[in-house]
Amino acid sequence: MADVPDDAPQHCPGTASEQAGKTSSCDGCPNQKACASGATKAPDPAIAEIGAKMATVKHIILVLSGKGGVGKSTFSAHLAHALASDNTKEVALLDVDICGPSIPRIMGLEGEQVHQSGSGWSPVYVEDNLAVMSIGFLLSSPDDAVIWRGPKKNGMIKQFLRDVDWGELDYLIVDTPPGTSDEHLSIVQYLSSTHIDGAVIITTPQDVRKEIRFCQKVKLPIIGVVENMSGFVCPSCKNTSQIFPPTSGGAEKMCLDLDLPLLGKVPLDPRIARSCDEGKSFLNEVPDSPAAKVYLNIVQSIKDYCSNRVTEDQSTT
Template identity: 85%
Template sequence: MLTAIEEIRQKMTSVKHKILVLSGKGGVGKSTFSAHLSHALASDDSKEVALLDVDICGPSIPKIMGLEGEQVHQSGSGWSPVYVEDNLAVMSIGFLLNSPDDAVIWRGPKKNGMIKQFLRDVDWGEVDYLIIDTPPGTSDEHLSIVQYLSSAGIDGAVIITTPQEVSLQDVRKEIRFCKKVKLPIIGVIENMSGFVCPKCKNTSQIFPPTTGGAQRMCEELNLPLLGRVPLDPRIGKSCDEGKSFLTEVPDSPAAMAYQSIVQKIRDYCSSHSASDDLS
């Protein structure tokens, strides 16, 4: 009889790269980044991309991906994910709720069981990139996903922060979590990093980096800073409308920052060997 971890390891052999998106604090744009990373990777038609939302109590991925109201169907090979494009699949507990307003009021073991089902029972097929959007913090969902994928190998984590110290404080806890569970860190992204006026092109610091921001933190902790994404109201508008900001406003400073970051993540995955996997 196979254990759950062994079953998941077998299931995940068809997934080449697994990337966790983490943040210590809520509201820093983690789900927004997860969605746009998935869109950007799927813009290469030769790549199969999947986005898994394990934020059990606050699933925002269906809204951001324009999939509200969609439902998951059961087939002989498991749950069928919902597709945004032919090569971009999405799974979220949001597809299992009667309404987007339904509250999921679960204790840890039930959350743990749902994450196990997402990894073991979804018919992902052959996938080049699996992006896993996690809730804020370092709790049940994070421990479960790392434990279940421990033998399957995780390429690493992308950590999202904003410039102010109150966010960086929580991100340091997330970094400590990664080190304790031996989860490689691909790098840090500073989101909401200034506001570029679309008219005069001047940059204003909406969230001043009073302690040096993500760059200073990365220097202190010897971590790569993947990039800074400026505030742009059109990002929020695109998410509310379920559209990709990268195709809506491709020449904006924020879209160009996203593309630069995504290329660094592609390069990391290309150079990542099986011997570097989480053990």
């Protein structure tokens, strides 16, 4: 979504949308008539500004999930840690889950503050080559509730993309809210003048077809699907047992049906949650665990995908 008026309703489709002024959420809005007539459909100047800001970012990866509680933010954090384990790469993690920012806790950064510089907001660094930005850094307490309507949330996302001083990055990982909300439309719209490599979709053994349809509708490439909590690994004996049996064939059948790559199945290991609560990298804490090995294989597949995208782009220029 782009160019949302300050007094717009919560689910405003945005003035640049084909549905502007025509949806049920537009009823009663003072801008409805102007939006429906097309008089407000001017391109948001922030899109070009964001494109210029992101010109120094080589790869942009969105992490999506159909619902909350499936380990999306945990995966985003581990993806960032794994990519940053290569000291020659500059990595950043952007948390745009405005109403439920968990990245500061998972990355061990609770209580950190964002600082303003001449070139914009400075992100918070976990390592010299791993930067993080989240609305959690702007709250006075982790317990503060963010109760915002759509336009204000979208304005914050725009500010994160346009005003944060990311510098030169090899990878920018964007941890999005669960579901398919206004924020997802905003992210895709605001990044339309940049090069988005694609989306990684996180699911449990139940499938997430709505999220996949969203990506297809907005022409967002899908890097692949990760099935999270795929069986339980006993930390002592290393045996795996199925505790969330798939109701419709799971992610594997869904990927076969929709011709999508299944990047991997991450087993449920209680040490993952413990590492997140302590703000540590599970990959560093328990590198020999079955889950860590699956994570690293998934990360390698994502890196290969991004490298192939660069090669394809170069061959077409």
